[in-house]
Amino acid sequence: MAKVLVTGGLGFIGSHTVVELQNEGFEVVIIDDLSNSSIEFLDRIESITSIRPLFEQIDLRIKSKVKTFFQTHSDLVGVVHFAASKAVGESVEQPLLYYENNLVSLINVLESIQELDQSNFIFSSSCTVYGQADILPITEDAPIKKAESPYGNTKQIGEEILADLCKINKDLKVISLRYFNPIGAHESAKIGELPIGIPQNLVPYITQTAIGMREELSVFGDDYPTEDGTCIRDYIHVVDLAKAHVVALKRVLNGQNISNLETFNLGTGKGSSVLEVVKAFERVSGQKLKYRIASRREGDITAAYADTSKANSELGWEAELTLDDAMRSAWKWEQELRKNS
Ligand code: UFG
Numbered sequence: 001m002a003k004v005l006v007t008g009g010l011g012f013i014g015s016h017t018v019v020e021l022q023n024e025g026f027e028v029v030i031i032d033d034l035s036n037s038s039i040e041f042l043d044r045i046e047s048i049t050s051i052r053p054l055f056e057q058i059d060l061r062i063k064s065k066v067k068t069f070f071q072t073h074s075d076l077v078g079v080v081h082f083a084a085s086k087a088v089g090e091s092v093e094q095p096l097l098y099y100e101n102n103l104v105s106l107i108n109v110l111e112s113i114q115e116l117d118q119s120n121f122i123f124s125s126s127c128t129v130y131g132q133a134d135i136l137p138i139t140e141d142a143p144i145k146k147a148e149s150p151y152g153n154t155k156q157i158g159e160e161i162l163a164d165l166c167k168i169n170k171d172l173k174v175i176s177l178r179y180f181n182p183i184g185a186h187e188s189a190k191i192g193e194l195p196i197g198i199p200q201n202l203v204p205y206i207t208q209t210a211i212g213m214r215e216e217l218s219v220f221g222d223d224y225p226t227e228d229g230t231c232i233r234d235y236i237h238v239v240d241l242a243k244a245h246v247v248a249l250k251r252v253l254n255g256q257n258i259s260n261l262e263t264f265n266l267g268t269g270k271g272s273s274v275l276e277v278v279k280a281f282e283r284v285s286g287q288k289l290k291y292r293i294a295s296r297r298e299g300d301i302t303a304a305y306a307d308t309s310k311a312n313s314e315l316g317w318e319a320e321l322t323l324d325d326a327m328r329s330a331w332k333w334e335q336e337l338r339k340n341s
Contacts, residue, residue, distance in 0.1 A: 001027040003075055004249065007060060007109065008082030009053065010037035012193045013124070013182055015045060016242035017080060019191070022049040024246050029054035029073060031083065036196060044190045060105035070112035078120035078249050079113055081106065084154070087200060088128075088299065091151035102154035103161070110165060114172060120252040122245055123176040125159055127234070127265070127304055128152040130178075136271070137307035140178070140263050148299045159263075166261040173252040173260050180234035180267030180306050182241050184326030185333035192333030193238075202274060203235075203327070206281050207334035210289055217289060219274050221296035226303060230274035234267035234305035237321035237329070241266055247317045258314070267306030268319040277323065284328040 004021055008014040009030030015037075018028050022045075030042075030053050046052040058065050060083055070076070084102040085091065091098040106123075113119045129152065130138050131145030147153035162174050183203040185192030198214075199205045208214045222229035244266050251257055272280070278289050312318045 002077045003027040005029050005076050005079045007031045010041040014082040015041050015191045016238045017245045020242040020246050022051050031056050031058045033059045048188050063108045066108040066112050077118045080122040082124045088149045088151050091149050095150040098150045119172045121174045122248050125176045125178045126155045127178050127180045129156050132301040137305050139307040175248040176263045178265050182238045183235045184237040185329045189332045189336040203330050211338050217291035218294035222293045224302045228273050228275045232271040232273050232303035236267050237326040240319040240321050244317045247315050264311040265306040269308040271305035280323045280327045284324050285331050
């Protein structure tokens with residue numbers, strides 16, 4: 001069985017990807033430092049797939065530990081690299097933590113993967129690299145705008161590191177996946193998003209409000225130049241996103257990649273406003289959500305949604321689940337999570 005390393009494999013997107021990799025017959029070994037995840041997710045993954053992934057708790061910033069890990073697992077055929085800090089606001093407060101966590105870890109993994117017989121690498125990038133794009137929907141060729149936050153900058157620098165390395169190492173095969181807004185949870189409601197403290201992202205804030213943990217949702221601005229005045233994003237179901245990683249990995253494993261560094265947008269191609277997301281939640285949950293219009297949040301762009309034609313035609317992947325599916329699963333997950341509290 002082909003063995004794959006998933007770094008950050010107990011996190012939100014990572015855990016869903018582990019499930020999809022196992023469903024497709026891959027043997028998975030997870031590295032996670034548990035800084036923003038829970039060890040309980042190992043059991044939860046096992047309860048979905050009936051297979052317990054191998055697990056090592058490693059801080060990827062420590063080069064010697066990374067080296068030892070790769071020496072022990074020299075039979076890996078690829079790495080799906082999620083491990084990173086991801087809170088935009090926190091990155092503004094603690095820039096050095098973000099540069100160290102996201103870039104030192106990446107460099108350490110890349111150094112080691114080049115020693116393997118097969119160096120296939122799937123990178124977790126973000127639509128944040130585009131900033132407010134001039135043309136919508138956003139294609140992969142859209143110019144990279146100056147990052148709005150240290151977090152966004154780590155994704156841009158990460159992509160640059162990969163580009164520089166791919167120029168001199170043609171044996172290294174990289175696919176960089178630029179996610180739009182991942183939401184939702186596995187249909188089993190056994191894995192999903194676990195925000196620490198007050199959620200910064202829209203969907204967990206909605207579900208926590210509905211379950212009674214938050215007073216009301218603040219809709220950040222209704223005076224944007226959009227139809228209903230609220231911001232537009234491309235919300236993609238995390239299970240669709242997870243499946244794209246399996247497709248990308250198979251592409252490099254089968255030598256179907258056109259160059260040794262490829263980049264794909266992962267979104268649905270459809271933009272939804274904040275109020276449309278609220279309505280979708282109300283529709284699938286059958287309950288009204290308490291919200292108020294608040295002032296704009298600093299750093300928010302008006303609209304971003306993906307042109308997915310490259311992923312559709314070259315990867316042969318497209319999002320299958322709808323916004324309603326995602327909201328339904330997010331709500332089911334929130335209820336499951338709070339069942340005993
Ligand atoms: N929003 C609210 N109220 C909230 C939270 C969010 O109105 O309580 C709005 C935001 O203003 C925005 C939309 O909901 O218009 C989505 O906000 P999120 O925070 O969920 O997502 P972002 O688009 O801001 O951020 C996401 C990822 C980041 C990534 C960024 C790139 O979470 O990791 O996309 O644009 F950097």
